[in-house]
Amino acid sequence: MKFATKAIHLGHDPKAHQRAVMPPVYQTSAFAFDHVGEALPFSYARGGTPTRAALEDCLAGLENARHGLAFSSGMAAIDAVLRATLKPGDTVVAQADCYGGAYRLLTRLLQPAGVKVVFADLSDPASLPALLDGSVKLVWLESPSNPLLNLVDIAALAAIAHAAGVRVAVDNTFATPYLQNPLDLDADVVVHSATKYLGGHSDVLLGLVALDDEALFRDIRLVQLSAGAVPGPQDCFLVLRGIKTLALRMERHCDNAERVADFLLGQPSVEKVFFPGLPDHPQHALAKRQQRRFGGIVSFYLRDDSREAASRVAERLRLFALAESLGGVESLVNHSATMSHGSLPPEKRRELGIREGLLRLSLGIEDVDDLLDDLAQALA
Structure with missing residues (x-):
């Protein structure tokens, strides 16, 4: 089957x-x-x-x-x-x-x-x-x-x-x-x-x-x-x-993540985008060989590498809830330094590249144009 x-x-x-x-x-x-x-x-x-x-x-x-x-x-x-x-x-x-x-x-x-x-x-x-x-x-x-x-x-x-x-x-x-x-x-x-x-x-x-x-x-x-x-x-x-709906949802998660990653690359306020589907990702070839698609998560550094800047963007988002989890039908934004990786010592977070200006997006299954509009106004 x-x-x-x-x-x-x-x-x-x-x-x-x-x-x-x-x-x-x-x-x-x-x-x-x-x-x-x-x-x-x-x-x-x-x-x-x-x-x-x-x-x-x-x-x-x-x-x-x-x-x-x-x-x-x-x-x-x-x-x-x-x-x-x-x-x-x-x-x-x-x-x-x-x-x-x-x-x-x-x-x-x-x-x-x-x-x-x-x-x-x-x-x-x-x-x-x-x-x-x-x-x-x-x-x-x-x-x-x-x-x-x-x-x-x-x-x-x-x-x-x-x-x-x-x-x-x-x-x-x-x-x-x-x-x-x-x-x-x-x-x-x-x-x-x-x-x-x-x-x-x-x-x-x-x-x-x-x-x-x-x-x-x-x-x-x-x-x-x-x-x-x-x-x-x-x-x-x-x-x-x-x-029972995992296959359908993952296709939409992946579709939305690919569009969002491409969008973020062109944003002046974004310094770097992390997504295995991007050709310049260091393990892009491995991702193509090891996975069937590239997943529904996109992370990025803001050029203003401060908690205040990350907070402003996260709080301006209307369709992305600021929450610790991921993988749901709704889109979420996570500030890893204080949320998913808040238990790590600050020096360990810096060593791993988990900066204050890092945000992680879990792309839901909403219409991607609405998500792009939301990101555009939050990053403006």
Whole structure:
């Protein structure tokens, strides 16, 4: 089946649910046994529900994986993968420009617990072998990265890591399974903040993990079951519903982002535009090879590199809400230095290029001419 067909049909068999065309919301915390010791597919909602199972199976199919796991947030999904793969004394090599929440988790929770964290620029795969000493157990990637949309060569990095016996995990939130499938590029684990594009309507908080490895699946499943950071059935239903229109929405997100990126290039108040679809993007060729399209996020530097200038532009926008998230049907603007990456030390933000005059746009599915008009008046 093609992607759009899989997104609509995977994970649900109407015959197993009283012929319901849509996956039902099983709003229950427990399931009744007929007798003591009976083996049931579902017994207690922390362990699973039919609604959650439908979502997990759907995500697994979209990422060409054997297993899917759902969590209460994207950060809970990241935490479960890290906990399942790392123990005190181990090292994780993480992409330097990873999401601010992942950076906070790695530095403020894992490092004090005895895990060594090495942040590295992995834009050149040749830099990885020197980092892989015997303590490294995981390479953590994010492509495209948040907020400067840097890409890494997943297949090349995975080949190097695997030769050293190291696993590779990829945060695929920005690309979604519609644009990129990291497991097909030999990554071991793929993680999503389904709060973003998969849910698609800014009304749910949820994280997802997909993978093939049976032993690693059991380890992550143990964290899921034991820690209990699982989504409720209504949240699972909302993401399932969102996924059904993912293919349509991503095409519009990508169309709008391409038009907006081109528009911003011609604005006198804009110093630099970050978008993998632009020919001068340093990983443009990689984006064409690794992704199906270039995504729905565009970031840019203002020439006036001040928080005040960024605030003026953000507050003048009428159709772009100033908000932390992304990937919804509505357009959003994010000031990364104070929002998505506000937990990073100022010197770390400067090192990564997350300046005060940086704004990140999540292009929704509105009419692009209206978005361009809005940007024009805000930047004037």
